[in-house]
Amino acid sequence: MGRARPDLIRVLEENPPGPHAGITLVRQVRTREYRTEIGPRGYLSQIEAAAFLGKSVMAVNRYVRLGLLRDTTRYGISMIQLAELRRFRREYLKGGKGGRLRRGRQS
Secondary structure, eight states, X not given: OOOOOGGGEEEEEOSSOOTTOOEEEEEEETTXXXXXXXXXXXXXXXXXXXXXXXXXHHHHHHHHXXXXXXXXXXXXXXXXXXXXXXXXXXXXXXXXXXXXXXXXOOO
């Protein structure tokens, strides 16, 4: 098996973004690109969630273990719902994309 490479996955959000908008994942495999449409209630693996949040897979795994992200095991794979990832990004990450995890009181 190869290593988890969230940097090879691009996330295209629908415009205008909203609570009922899905996303498109574009995976780079050698010289080809594969597109996957994810609906607003769809599920992403931890690798895809890392690409969505702009974080590493280990960081996403840590958020799940700390209880900051709720996951579901489907077919033996930890899956996170897109709505849950949007909530996490809005509540915990500065600026809504990437950045450091906010802790404690807001100033």
